[in-house]
Amino acid sequence: MTAQPLPPDLWTEVFSFLPTSDLCVPCFTSKTLRDVAHKIFNSRDPNYHHWWRQKKQLPIYNVEMSHWWKVNIREPVWERARAAALQDDISTLDLLGWDDTQLSPRHRNLCELNWRREMILMEALVKGNKRTINACHQKEDISGVSTVECLLWLNVWPRLGEEGNLEMIRWLHNEQSLEEPMEWMLQRKWNKSQDEVRRWFQREDITTEWLMHLWEHARDM
Amino acid sequence: MASESISVTTSDDQTIQLSRKHAQMSQTINSMLEDSVGADQEAIPLPNVSSEVLKKVIDWCTHHENDPAPVEKVKKLNKKREYKAKNSTISDEWDKNFVNAELRVIVDILLAANYLDVKGLFELMCKHIANELKGKTPDQIRERFGIQDDLTEEDKAAMRKAWGATKNDS
Numbered sequence: 388m389t390a391q392p393l394p395p396d397l398w399t400e401v402f403s404f405l406p407t408s409d410l411c412v413p414c415f416t417s418k419t420l421r422d423v424a425h426k427i428f429n430s431r432d433p434n435y436h437h438w439w440r441q442k443k444q445l446p447i448y449n450v451e452m453s454h455w456w457k458v459n460i461r462e463p464v465w466e467r468a469r470a471a472a473l474q475d476d477i478s479t480l481d482l483l484g485w486d487d488t489q490l491s492p493r494h495r496n497l498c499e500l501n502w503r504r505e506m507i508l509m510e511a512l513v514k515g516n517k518r519t520i521n522a523c524h525q526k527e528d529i530s531g532v533s534t535v536e537c538l539l540w541l542n543v544w545p546r547l548g549e550e551g552n553l554e555m556i557r558w559l560h561n562e563q564s565l566e567e568p569m570e571w572m573l574q575r576k577w578n579k580s581q582d583e584v585r586r587w588f589q590r591e592d593i594t595t596e597w598l599m600h601l602w603e604h605a606r607d608m
Numbered sequence: 609m610a611s612e613s614i615s616v617t618t619s620d621d622q623t624i625q626l627s628r629k630h631a632q633m634s635q636t637i638n639s640m641l642e643d644s645v646g647a648d649q650e651a652i653p654l655p656n657v658s659s660e661v662l663k664k665v666i667d668w669c670t671h672h673e674n675d676p677a678p679v680e681k682v683k684k685l686n687k688k689r690e691y692k693a694k695n696s697t698i699s700d701e702w703d704k705n706f707v708n709a710e711l712r713v714i715v716d717i718l719l720a721a722n723y724l725d726v727k728g729l730f731e732l733m734c735k736h737i738a739n740e741l742k743g744k745t746p747d748q749i750r751e752r753f754g755i756q757d758d759l760t761e762e763d764k765a766a767m768r769k770a771w772g773a774t775k776n777d778s
Contacts, residue, residue, distance in 0.1 A: 392753075406692075414771070456771075461768075
C-alpha cells in the first residue's frame with residue numbers, strides 16, 4: 388500500500404527542517420515541491436529576490452547524488468571538494484576531481500576559487516583523514532620538500548594547531564623534520580586546550596630543549 | 609469531577625479509551641473537551657484518524673507524557689543574515705525506533721498529528737521525512753513519495769539556472 392500524498396502545507400513544515408542546499412533536489416521533483424521550496428527560501432532570506440545569486444552548495448550525501456547534480460546542474464566548486472576531503476570521502480573526490488583541471492574553462496572562470504590537490508591534502512591533514520591522505524600519498528602529493536613548502540604556503544600549521552588533532556601533529560613531528568611549524572601548532576594548540584598539550588608532552592616524554600622553550604613560550608600566549 | 613479517561617471514535621468506528629492526560633496532549637481534543645464541559649460525555653469523533661494510527665499516537669504520548677510543553681522558538685538571523693533551518697536531529701532512542709516504520713504509517717501519523725495538533729509528534733514526523741529526503745535524487749524522491757513529475761523542460765532549465773548552472777545549454 389502506498390503512502391497518502393502530503394498536502395503542500397505539510398511539505399512546508401517538512402522543508403523547514405532542511406538546510407537550503409538540501410532544497411535543491413526537491414525543486415526538481417514537481418511543481419508543488421518546487422513552489423514549497425521557494426516559499427522556504429523566501430522566508431529564510433530577507434533579501435529573497437537575490438537568493439539564487441548566493442553561492443549555493445549542493446549536497447554530497449553520496450556519490451549518486453553528487454553525480455546527479457554534476458550531470459544536471461553544474462560542475463563542482465571548491466566548497467564541495469573541500470567538504471568531501473573533510474568527510475574523508477574518496478569516492479566523491481574521485482567524482483568531483485582532486486583538482487579543477489577537469490572543469491570546463493567557462494566554469495573555472497565563473498568559480499570564485501579554484502583548487503589544487505595540495506588543498507585537498509591540507510583539509511585531510513587537518514582532520515586526520517587517513518584514506519584521503521593515503522590517496523594523496525599514492526598520487527605523490529605528500530612526498531618531497533616541495534609538498535611541505537606547499538603546505539606551509541597553505542597555512543596548514545596554524546589550522547592543525549586549531550583543530551588540535553594530536554595524532555596528526557605527532558605524525559608530522561615524527562615523520563617530518565619540521566621544527567619551526569611545530570612552534571605555530573603548539574601555540575595554537577595551547578590556546579585551545581592547555582591540559583591536552585600538557586598531557587601530550589608528558590605522554591610523549593618530550594624533553595628536548597627547543598620544545599621546553601616552546602612550552603614556556605606558549606604559556607605566555 | 610472530570611473522568612480520568614476519554615472515549616474517542618476513530619474513522620473505522622472503533623471506540624478507544626485514552627487517559628485525560630494523553631487526550632490533553634492533543635490541542636484538538638483538548639479544545640473539544642473544553643467546549644463540551646457540562647455536556648453528556650459522549651465519545652469524541654475523530655473522523656480523520658484510524659484506530660491503528662491512534663494507537664501509535666497514544667504510544668508516543670505515553671512515552672512523552674512527562675515532557676515539558678514545547679516552546680515556540682523565536683527565529684534568529686544567522687551570520688549570513690538568513691534564517692537557519694530547524695534542527696532535524698532525532699536524539700531520543702525511543703523516537704528513533706518509533707519512526708522506523710513503513711512510509712505509509714509515517715505519513716498517516718504525520719497527518720494524524722497535524723489534525724490532532726500534537727506538536728512534539730508532528731515535529732518528529734516532519735524531521736523524519738526531512739531526513740528521508742536527504743541524499744535522494746529527484747527520481748528517488750518521486751518514487752518514494754508517489755509524486756508525479758509535472759515540471760516542463762523550461763521549468764527545469766529555469767531551476768538549473770537558479771541553482772547556479774554554468775553549462776552552456778542552460
